[in-house]
Amino acid sequence: MELIRNFSIIAHIDHGKSTLADRIIQLCGGLSEREMEAQVLDNNPIERERGITIKAQSVSLPYKARDGKTYQLNFIDTPGHVDFSYEVSRSLSACEGALLVVDAAQGVEAQSVANCYTAIEQGLEVIPVLNKIDLPTADIEKAKAEIEAVIGLDASDAIPVSAKTGQNVIEVLEAIIHRIPPPKPRDTDKLQALIIDSWFDNYLGVVSLVRVMQGEIRPGDKILVMSTGRTHLVDDVGVFTPKRKKLERLAAGEVGWINASIKDVHGAPVGDTLTHAGKPAEEPLPGFQTMQPRVFAGLFPVSADDYPALREALDKLRLNDAAMFFEPESSEAMGFGFRCGFLGMLHMEIVQERLEREYDLDLITTAPTVVYEVAKTDGTVLDMDNPAKLPPPQQIAEIREPIIVANILTPGEYVGNVIKLCEEKRGVQRSIQYLATQVQVTYELPLAEVVLDFFDRLKSVSRGYASMDYHLDRFEAGPFVRVDVLINGDRVDALSLIVHRSHAERRGRELVERMKDLIPRQQFDVAIQAAIGAAIIARSTVKALRKNVLAKCYGGDVSRKKKLLEKQKEGKKRMKQVGSVEIPQEAFLAVLKVDK
């Protein structure tokens, strides 16, 4: 164990974590130049396209250090986006140390602050690394001062590097072996292995990434999943180099994969402890907080025939993604679909994109909503994830909404804008602190407001410089009402939303106005109304269409006609027939965009 080092990299999106990881892999000879794809670790195509890391992965690398010894470096990747911060704490708990990568031209960002605190709380040795020193705008001293002021971490021996050119990266490796301690043995001789991640592989079934804390795992072992009490036979164990490599065993202190023909990820729950069935450990390792979906939306197939295919696709996705939740939902307007729960907006977008791309489904997504607590007059409390299901007002004692605490870091010149934005979103200021070159603003905010468009707005009011991190704090009662949308007099349940009383009129008005622009003209007038109970608070009309499309093509240009019809068909793909009116996907998401 003396020669093992387990580490993670904490970095804000785009600060160069993947590039640095690739360099490290290259220096350790994990892959030849030719095998080095643009970026090895982001290996899901959607991750690669969006350039963000989602799932934790790991690599084991041999490193021949200056002291002549060969160390085994196990790097456990962490995602960089707020939606996935629970995955960060998972990866960290398998490590003894972490590199904090800060873009020397950008400075510290909120997400890395939160993750860095998690690492320090878990007792990890954190090594600051200043990246992108090849850039003319890089300011090493300023970045150091910021790390000290904002995070409170000693940055005097921070390592300046360029992951791009490779400059000084070898010093990072030396720091890993000298500054990060080797794994410590535990006071039991029985197997304890922590499941850091589980995912579904089409060929192998469930593969789990584990950190062996004590004992060892070999193929053929009968292992016990401590929380479920189920036993499984281990087929194979090994590490990623980053190629998958089988080994004879995984020993104490090591991080690697195991494969035990478990059928779905719920059979090997993340955070659980594996032990030997014949000689079990007395107690499991401390696990992780289970993650709760915070954002819910309805997913409906455009064509009702696709319902079984959608169910199958969701089933498959859940094999990979234990954080995703779904159950059947039927809507008067939309027919049969699923109510799905996600960690946050990015998670939702990624799932939706995968369904459409990998499973070739055309879907209508309803506007995402947070989970409200509804206290009924009979004393029961419901978790309400669907505005359409809100009980009648006379049965409701109070509605409570989730409140988050948001930490925002911004350069001084944008503080005014950031505060204005938070206030507009019903925020309550907790504190404001001036730190070196940045300002840390802490606000209590309703999650519902953050779900709408907060991240985009924050970026736009700060020219992309502000960053934020948040955690759920509590539920708080308030005057909430349900705003319904009526199309030609019929309530469209999938368009209902819960809003704060004081915002209801404005939201209602903006919503019908926006929908008017989004719903295409039909053969008849379409009335769009917003209502609270029986009271109409806003209305607008989509005027009837007078000509049909083909009438425009005077004369006989057949190909042009064909093209037009094709175009119409394309447009139809993402529409849902509600009563006699066709509503396009954008209209269902209009509520997200109402704030100007």
Ligand SMILES: Nc1nc2c(ncn2[C@@H]2O[C@H](COP(=O)(O)OP(=O)(O)OP(=O)(O)O)[C@@H](O)[C@H]2O)c(=O)[nH]1
């Ligand atoms: N000039 C310069 N650019 C760099 C350096 N390191 C990374 N970059 C660039 O910065 C961008 C982001 O780098 P990534 O490594 O993809 O960032 P990341 O932190 O892994 O991002 P996530 O995967 O989203 O967490 C890329 O365009 C890199 O080419 C560096 O040392 N110098």
